[in-house]
Amino acid sequence: MKEDIRQGQVETTGWCWLEGLWENEGRRKEGSSDASGQFGYSVRVSPQMANRIVDSARSILNKFIPDIYIYTDHMKGINSGKSPGFGLSLVAETTNGTFLSAELASNPQGQGAAVLPEDLGRNCAKLLLEEIYRGxxxxxxxxxxxxxxxxxxxxxxxxxxxxxxxxxxxxxxxxxxxxxxxxxxxxxxxxxxxxxxxxxxxxxxxxxxxxxxxxxxx
Known part of the structure; x- marks a missing residue:
């Protein structure tokens, strides 16, 4: 169950179990990792925030893989809700098709200390590297x-x-x-x-x- 709670509105999505069987072939092999499917996002803040997140994350990840593409997505207008913020989602895919991920987002408005985009980007990149090390x-x-x-x-x-x-x-x-x-x-x-x-x-x-x-x- 996933809930997207914003100031003044609540949007809920979920899943249900349908009749059927889960076919399990077992996952017992892991491979080397490569970057895949990554994006920085910002909502009701300056679009430059997402760019700052991406630059700081690349400063860590480019030491291992030069060709990393992190896309940015800026939401504005009515569909952006009422809570400003930004975040980063990183995914690494192994040679055997396994996905390892890490994600960080800024604190909600009025809760906790303010987070700099540069710190968030670096910390998220380090979390992904930790997941790769854990394997x-x-x-x-x-x-x-x-x-x-x-x-x-x-x-x-x-x-x-x-x-x-x-x-x-x-x-x-x-x-x-x-x-x-x-x-x-x-x-x-x-x-x-x-x-x-x-x-x-x-x-x-x-x-x-x-x-x-x-x-x-x-």
């Missing part, structure tokens, strides 16, 4: 989503290679055990020639075969 087939933000899909999948073995588990993911595993009585087998995979960066963990479980909200879990 795995899913970035740290979406580790819990991958584990949830494995839990709800077919009554068969599912495996996924992750980077170091985040504190949120560790707590999420406890919730999966409480709700579905599912325990994952966790194997540590030290970094080496095939697994560069930080140490990895191979997560294995047998799904519960969940297919419809109206059906009782067996």
């Amino acid at each position: 795995g087939c899913v970035d740290s933000t979406n580790q819990s989503l991958a584990l949830l899909l494995m839990t709800l999948g077919q009554q068969d073995v599912s495996k996924v290679l992750l980077g170091p588990l985040s504190p949120y993911t560790i707590e999420f595993l406890r919730h999966l055990k409480s709700f579905f009585q599912i325990m994952f087998k966790i194997e540590t995979k030290p970094c080496g020639e095939e697994l560069k960066g930080g140490d990895k963990v191979l997560m294995t479980c047998v799904g519960v075969g969940f297919s419809n909200l109206s059906k009782t879990l067996k």
Whole structure:
């Protein structure tokens, strides 16, 4: 569920589970990373803010890859809402088709300290580099989503290679055990020639075969 809350208005979008099965072939390989699909955005502020974010992010990322393209998107007018701000979304794609992402946005108006566009751009670029170092087939933000899909999948073995588990993911595993009585087998995979960066963990479980909200879990 995602909510876009702005001053004076609330826009909500979400998803629902339809009857069907999630086909899981397992993700156990990772590859080297390259930049893909990145953009800086600004809303109800000077369009130059987005350019400043991009320049500061490129000052970090261009040390590793010279041909990085970060697009800018400036929203104005009625569709821009009532909350000024800016942010940056960065995505890296590995040679095996895995996407690792990092995103930062300025603090809402009147909440927290003001953020400079240059600081936000550099910090977001460093977060992306950290995700690449952590590695795995899913970035740290979406580790819990991958584990949830494995839990709800077919009554068969599912495996996924992750980077170091985040504190949120560790707590999420406890919730999966409480709700579905599912325990994952966790194997540590030290970094080496095939697994560069930080140490990895191979997560294995047998799904519960969940297919419809109206059906009782067996």
